[in-house]
Amino acid sequence: KQEVTQIPAALSVPEGENLVLNCSFTDSAIYNLQWFRQDPGKGLTSLLLIQSSQREQTSGRLNASLDKSSGRSTLYIAASQPGDSATYLCAVFGGGADGLTFGKGTHLIIQP
Amino acid sequence: GAGVSQSPSNKVTEKGKDVELRCDPISGHTALYWYRQSLGQGLEFLIYFQGNSAPDKSGLPSDRFSAERTGGSVSTLTIQRTQQEDSAVYLCASSPERGLRNEQYFGPGTRLTVT
Numbered sequence: 001k002q003e004v005t006q007i008p009a010a011l012s013v014p015e016g017e018n019l020v021l022n023c024s025f026t027d028s029a030i031y032n033l034q035w036f037r038q039d040p041g042k043g044l045t046s047l048l049l050i051q052s053s054q055r056e057q058t059s060g061r062l063n064a065s066l067d068k069s070s071g072r073s074t075l076y077i078a079a080s081q082p083g084d085s086a087t088y089l090c091a092v093f094g095g096g097a098d099g100l101t102f103g104k105g106t107h108l109i110i111q112p
Numbered sequence: 113g114a115g116v117s118q119s120p121s122n123k124v125t126e127k128g129k130d131v132e133l134r135c136d137p138i139s140g141h142t143a144l145y146w147y148r149q150s151l152g153q154g155l156e157f158l159i160y161f162q163g164n165s166a167p168d169k170s171g172l173p174s175d176r177f178s179a180e181r182t183g184g185s186v187s188t189l190t191i192q193r194t195q196q197e198d199s200a201v202y203l204c205a206s207s208p209e210r211g212l213r214n215e216q217y218f219g220p221g222t223r224l225t226v227t
Contacts (some may be wrong), residue, residue, distance in 0.1 A: 032214060043116075043203060044218040089155070093214050097168035099157030099205075100216060101144045 002027045006090055006103035014111050015082055021075040021106045023090030028071050030092045034100065035064050035075050037086040045088065048075070080110045114138065116219035118204050124225045125194055130201060133189045133222045137206030144187050145207070145216060150200035161187060174206075194226045 003026045007030040015017055018061040023033070032051045048057045050073070054104045056065040063076040077084060091100035117136045125131050137144050146158040158171050161181040172179070176195075181187040191198055203225050205216040 034215065036218075042203075043220040046215060046217060049215045091155075097160055099147065099160050099171075100155075101157070102155040104154045 002030075002094055002101045004090060004092060004101050004103035006088075006106050009104065010107040010109075011028040012109040012111060013059055013080060015080060018076070018078050019108075021088050021090075021108070022056050023075070023098055023103055025071045025073075025092050025101075028068050029094060029095065030097050032093050033064075033066055033073050034091050034093070035062075035073075036089045037093065038089060038105070041087050047088075062068070063099065066083060082110045082112045084108065085110045115218055116204055116206050118160065118202075118219040118222050120222060121220065122225075124227060127196060127226055128193055130190065130192045131194055133191075133202050133224070135187045135189070135204030135206075135219060137185065137187070137204070138208075138217055139185075140214045141208050141217075142184065142207035143207040143209065143214070144181060145205040146187070146189050147203045147205065148173075148193045148200045149203060149221070153200075155203070158189070191224075196225075196226050199224055 005024045007022045013048045029077045035047045038044050049056045050066040061078040066073045087105040091102045093100050117135045144161040146157055149155045159166050159179050163184050164181050176192045179189045195200045201219045201221040206217045207214050
């Protein structure tokens with residue numbers, strides 16, 4: 001059974017810092033990996049999707065990498081802003097009749 | 113364009129009552145998913161539809177849960193004889209296709225409280 005772990009569980013940094021969120025998964029047989037952000041009381045917003053054949057994806061100040069063979073992904077956030085404060089979730093898709101398997105998230109606070 | 117919508121946004125019900133949750137996916141998306149987010153369990157996958165068909169219902173927590181999708185669009189998740197442990201946020205997502213490009217777009221969720 002696929003398991004997804006996110007480290008750290010919580011992170012608080014001053015505005016302007018670059019930061020890295022980590023995600024690991026136990027079964028490397030995935031189709032893709034998706035990073036989401038969730039604001040309090042809201043649904044999930046898709047940030048980046050990396051297909052299994054890709055190594056990284058970039059969107060603005062966000063860069064996600066994927067090392068499928070070692071079961072790891074990182075989300076890099078450059079020049080953090082208070083508006084980046086949210087919970088960041090990593091999820092993998094293994095195909096078949098399954099949905100996404102999620103980690104428990106990293107709760108990020110950017111201090112102004 | 114319009115995203116995934118869900119209704120109601122909040123539902124409070126008494127233990128033992130039945131509830132119906134609705135999901136309207138993004139137009140043209142063939143795949144639809146239901147998830148549940150609770151404090152103790154995180155986000156868990158419940159069921160997936162390709163068109164109107166659900167190939168595997170084993171992710172549903174108990175036989176009190178059922179789901180259907182009609183016309184390849186709207187889906188309803190029904191919980192019969194609700195229990196307090198059913199209290200959670202129920203999230204729906206849709207995707208244009210399965211496989212490599214299975215980018216899922218989520219609705220705002222329905223917060224269910226069973227008293």
